[in-house]
Amino acid sequence: MAISEETFFLENRFEGTLQSQIQQMVAEGILSGRFRPGEKMPSSRKLAKHLGVSRLTVTLAYNELISDDYLTSHGRSGYFISQSAPPPPEFSAGHSRDSVDWSRAIGRRFSGARLVEKPVDWEAFPYPFVYGQADPTLFDQQNWRLCALQALGRKDFSSLTADYAERDDPKLVEFIARHTLPRRGILARPEEILITIGAQNALWLAAQILLTQRRTAAYENPCYPGLREILTQARCHLAPIPVDDDGLPPDLLPDETDVVFTTPSHQCPTSTTMSLKRRQTLLERARERDFLVVEDDYEFEMSFLTKASPALKSLDEDGRVIYVGSFSKSLFPGLRLGYLVGSAPFIQEARALRSSVLRHIPGHTQRTTAYFLSHGHYDALVRRIRNALHERRELMDQEIRKHGLSIAGRASFGGSSFWMSTGPGIDVDDLTTRLKARGVLIEPGTPFFETADEGREYFRLAYSSIPLAKIPKGIAILAEEMGR
Amino acid sequence: MAISEETFFLENRFEGTLQSQIQQMVAEGILSGRFRPGEKMPSSRKLAKHLGVSRLTVTLAYNELISDDYLTSHGRSGYFISQSAPPPPEFSAGHSRDSVDWSRAIGRRFSGARLVEKPVDWEAFPYPFVYGQADPTLFDQQNWRLCALQALGRKDFSSLTADYAERDDPKLVEFIARHTLPRRGILARPEEILITIGAQNALWLAAQILLTQRRTAAYENPCYPGLREILTQARCHLAPIPVDDDGLPPDLLPDETDVVFTTPSHQCPTSTTMSLKRRQTLLERARERDFLVVEDDYEFEMSFLTKASPALKSLDEDGRVIYVGSFSKSLFPGLRLGYLVGSAPFIQEARALRSSVLRHIPGHTQRTTAYFLSHGHYDALVRRIRNALHERRELMDQEIRKHGLSIAGRASFGGSSFWMSTGPGIDVDDLTTRLKARGVLIEPGTPFFETADEGREYFRLAYSSIPLAKIPKGIAILAEEMGR
Known part of the structure; x- marks a missing residue:
């Protein structure tokens, strides 16, 4: 994409001649990571008009930037950020601009809640027993x-x-x-x-x-x-x-x-x-x-x-x-x-x-x-989802029973998940980690409870996002890791 | 639209035989305004299945409802709410169901702020000098x-x-x-x-x-x-x-x-x-x-x-x-x-x-x-809006000066409104009311100020939603009502 001339300002902190200020401005844009290799610069005419300087000044600045390998020129098609332009520093450098004591400035804190965590790339896992995500195969x-x-x-x-x-x-x-x-x-x-x-x-x-x-x-x-x-x-x-x-x-x-x-x-x-x-x-x-x-x-x-x-x-x-x-x-x-x-x-x-x-x-x-x-x-969508969930649930139920796993919540109406017991001697966080390594995602019970100590013997096993065909293998891995 | 059988429940408050309960249920739906003349009832088969009663019971209930003119039957195409069914009472009757003391139950109040008011039907006014609404003629x-x-x-x-x-x-x-x-x-x-x-x-x-x-x-x-x-x-x-x-x-x-x-x-x-x-x-x-x-x-x-x-x-x-x-x-x-x-x-x-x-x-x-x-x-949209606003602003400026009205805010950069003075002896609420009666909408200055007494000598005159052609006449009416 072309860089707009409107992103350029001649600020006080640039020094020297106008030409030198333009060079600093462009170099800073590249070094800060705002402009990336291959992007097109504004034409010298447009930039000159925008900054209110002569076109020659901009052309001279661009030529200097070419010889420093910040820019390249592709003949009549214009000026581009050079593919071999100096790379921006790691972004943490920007932190030095912040001198506010945020621990004091923040009057009320809201972060740090215990919430149900789901990997951002949960769809990449073969057996995602995660809750509450839309299934693209069912949605109309x-x-x-x-x-x-x-x-x-x-x-x-x-x-x-x-x-x-x-x-x-x-x-x-x-x-x-x-x-x-x-x-x-x-x-x-x-x-x-x-x-x-x-x-x-x-x-x-x-x-x-x-x-x-x-x-x-x-x-x-x-x-x-x-x-x-x-x-x-x-x-x-x-x-x-x-x-x-x-x-x-x-x-x-x-x-x-x-x-x-x-x-x-x-x-x-x-x-x-x-x-x-x-x-x-x-x-x-x-x-x-x-x-x-x-x-x-x-x-x-x-x-x-x-x-x-x-x-x-x-x-x-x-x-x-x-x-x-x-x-x-x-x-x-x-x-x-x-x-x-x-x-x-x-x-x-x-x-x-x-x-x-x-x-x-x-x-x-x-x-x-x-x-x-x-x-x-x-209504048609709800019927379709309901049928699919019904089918998945029956299979889940069958596989859960086959492997002797224990259901903790009754869910007599249907729904999209089972509330499961880990059984004695199994810590749910440990189980979750081991399952994740084998491509199986479950949701530990702990975030649902009042204190961090509660719920270590429960997990949620949802079937709203897992295809029918994946269920038997997924439950089999779960059973294996639970020692059944 | 057809009424779904799922909207029917046989509740405790209905009395008598099943047939009578079904009749009460349908009649209540009509009298409460939920079902409207011309809407199609579920078939007797569907409703019977949903309620878990025999189909004959539903058919008998429907026939009774037909003779009371709640329903009509159009042969094989089914049962419909009758066009001459008893109309629902005015909705305020429903208020009797509320026995909560809300003045006590509400822990924090948020209503009652002084905000800029705009008639819901502002688009129906010929001269809407209102602020911040999209102009369909400009939007892409x-x-x-x-x-x-x-x-x-x-x-x-x-x-x-x-x-x-x-x-x-x-x-x-x-x-x-x-x-x-x-x-x-x-x-x-x-x-x-x-x-x-x-x-x-x-x-x-x-x-x-x-x-x-x-x-x-x-x-x-x-x-x-x-x-x-x-x-x-x-x-x-x-x-x-x-x-x-x-x-x-x-x-x-x-x-x-x-x-x-x-x-x-x-x-x-x-x-x-x-x-x-x-x-x-x-x-x-x-x-x-x-x-x-x-x-x-x-x-x-x-x-x-x-x-x-x-x-x-x-x-x-x-x-x-x-x-x-x-x-x-x-x-x-x-x-x-x-x-x-x-x-x-x-x-x-x-x-x-x-x-x-x-x-x-x-x-x-x-x-x-x-x-x-x-x-x-x-970017293209912004350019188009900018050009249109520029054109409108020049005309506004010209008309405002022609009629000797006074601008209170400088707005040297452009924008989409003028901040105006009413001049001595004119109350802005009174002016707003008189203008509205003549199809001209302006925004009184009062809600922008800290106390209700301030701002009575100001109003906002926006040109983001008024077509160019309406501006001269709108300003002329404004000037007339301001005695210029």
């Missing part, structure tokens, strides 16, 4: 593309460019209200729905609005690590509640609970579905003790073993449940599209906070999804 | 579409679906580092750049990381109202600094300043460019008193009257300046794409916080923009 890329194109058409220009701070794309909100939520047994009006950047953003907004330093958040242990991070950053009191085979036990909630975060349809990561009785008890307690419930209803579409039960929110008769939905799992996580459903006064605050944090959700993403949903492609 | 929609298509191709599937929490799209980051920032005189490595959901998100992240309740943020008065909202929510000490004709006066910064938020290239909203001398003084003060500067460099591409001066960040020799850039103004605001540039320890915290708030920026948006930039369409 062709229809997604058509919907994206439709959303980019002249008629939809305003949906692309409009400011959606005050209201989200009405087409998307209407579809969610009239088709998606009713499948979960939920009735909601447009002012009770807010579009978010994925479920993560929905959980974050809810936590910011409902929690303060004096309030208590109860949540499941183990849980989605991103949620624990959100609650920790909210600086509220934390009440992790151990889950059992029926999900979150409402009787263990402390009296001072203000907000409960739960995954009733599909506990993350153990895959348990909360029983109807527990759901009713949870809502009764919420009424009695005046607390709120934030329900993360992720992956409900992936119920292929039993029919999806209605959401906890569908049983909510007094507006105590705030519902978090997401299209990331069934479409793809990079889409970053989720939603919050709750009473209008809550949604109003969530909208105002969202506006301050990021203004609004990109219009194109909203409109493309609205088309994909309303043209029926989404 | 065709090439944007092609780039979006390219980003949706099979080869790019992983860019669409990948998890970009740990690193942003490398193609976009590289373009910004090697082509965009050098035009502002800035050198930055990839780990010093973070992609954000527009400049708003970049400013918000910086404020969260650098400010605490004990720290002081200095900022311009007047300023971008979204920034004041961000700083207010950060709960730090606020030090608004009145700007003059040269921008922010560094000598007025209080000793306890920890972070300065400034718009040196183009003060918002007065349009002043900060002089080089002031910039140097500001950086000297920052070094002496150990404070940081957040530079919002919006709209720098729109310098068509004078050459854009390098960014303040380009003069920064010790890493004190954090730079905020955006593609929203030159592409379109609905894109929601901006970036932060700063020292690596700061960017690391910003990335961790972003990850907690929203995980990452949609991959498709990043990749489409990367293609649009690297194929050269962006």
Whole structure:
């Protein structure tokens, strides 16, 4: 690519004649790594005009740079950075320009959370039992593309460019209200729905609005690590509640609970579905003790073993449940599209906070999804994914049993992963490392738990990204490394 | 559209025989507005299978619903919601389901900020002197579409679906580092750049990381109202600094300043460019008193009257300046794409916080923009917008002078708006209302100022969304209403 003349400035720090200053400027660009061998320099005419100097000055500077082998000239086609130009120094040299004491300047730290780690190149591994990534063999890329194109058409220009701070794309909100939520047994009006950047953003907004330093958040242990991070950053009191085979036990909630975060349809990561009785008890307690419930209803579409039960929110008769939905799992996580459903006064605050944090959700993403949903492609995709996951799960189940491995979470509804036990004497980090060396990726249980000591006997084994044909061999290696 | 059988659940609250329960369920769907006249019901076979009841039960229920005129039957093509079905009640009835005391349940309030208001239907007004909206006649929609298509191709599937929490799209980051920032005189490595959901998100992240309740943020008065909202929510000490004709006066910064938020290239909203001398003084003060500067460099591409001066960040020799850039103004605001540039320890915290708030920026948006930039369409677009704005500005200037209206902000570089004085005896809210009634939209100065009393003698008059041909008449109406 050609280097634009606009990237050149004659700054104070260059010295000597104009010609010499131009030479310094070009050499510095090469030495700093900004310009790379083979790239085309601006013509002497253009650069001279831009800098407000005579063309001859630039030509003389270029000729000097050629004799120093910074540049080469290819006759009439112009000047180029020489292939044998001096290479830039290692970049760490640039650090010397920083004299700020960042340990002091940073008022609040956010880094250092324990999160689920996945190698960036996970796709290069032959047996990736990783969770939550889109499978290109299942995704309906062709229809997604058509919907994206439709959303980019002249008629939809305003949906692309409009400011959606005050209201989200009405087409998307209407579809969610009239088709998606009713499948979960939920009735909601447009002012009770807010579009978010994925479920993560929905959980974050809810936590910011409902929690303060004096309030208590109860949540499941183990849980989605991103949620624990959100609650920790909210600086509220934390009440992790151990889950059992029926999900979150409402009787263990402390009296001072203000907000409960739960995954009733599909506990993350153990895959348990909360029983109807527990759901009713949870809502009764919420009424009695005046607390709120934030329900993360992720992956409900992936119920292929039993029919999806209605959401906890569908049983909510007094507006105590705030519902978090997401299209990331069934479409793809990079889409970053989720939603919050709750009473209008809550949604109003969530909208105002969202506006301050990021203004609004990109219009194109909203409109493309609205088309994909309303043209029926989404339902067809969900059916296809469900069938593929069902097939993979049966094979997984069979292979797991064949090798005598033990499943820790029941996942009676389906889903895309098993919650597994390592069994006695096996440390999960060690197991993970040994498996990785043999091309098998699993997810250790530790990041899901409250403390770094917990969860060393569990791991998650997902089948959303591994082809059917790879499953038997992958499980066989796993069994071998577990000594079965 | 056909109503899916999955939206039906036999819930506890329905009573009587199964047939009667099905009738109640359908009638409720119609009365609540979920199902609309003309929509197709699931076939009796499908609904029976879904509910686990006999087909005859569903057929009997449907027949009852037909005789009550909830449904109609079109022979073999199935059952439909009747065109004369009872209409749903006004939606406000739903409010009775909420028994939460939201004034208590909401721990932190975010609504109620004074922001620039724009009618949702601003495009319907003949003379919209509104700011910051994309002009469909200038935007290169065709090439944007092609780039979006390219980003949706099979080869790019992983860019669409990948998890970009740990690193942003490398193609976009590289373009910004090697082509965009050098035009502002800035050198930055990839780990010093973070992609954000527009400049708003970049400013918000910086404020969260650098400010605490004990720290002081200095900022311009007047300023971008979204920034004041961000700083207010950060709960730090606020030090608004009145700007003059040269921008922010560094000598007025209080000793306890920890972070300065400034718009040196183009003060918002007065349009002043900060002089080089002031910039140097500001950086000297920052070094002496150990404070940081957040530079919002919006709209720098729109310098068509004078050459854009390098960014303040380009003069920064010790890493004190954090730079905020955006593609929203030159592409379109609905894109929601901006970036932060700063020292690596700061960017690391910003990335961790972003990850907690929203995980990452949609991959498709990043990749489409990367293609649009690297194929050269962006530069061509900027040139086209610049030329159009230049032409409009000259006409605006001429008409403003002709009618004897007074410009309050100098805007010597160009840009897309004038900062105007109302002159004595004219209240800007009153003027705005009168103009709106005549089809002319202006933006009152008040939301830009620290207190609601200030700014009543100013308004912003933008020309980014008004066609050239409408300018003379629009200014004429404005002059008339101002009594000129």
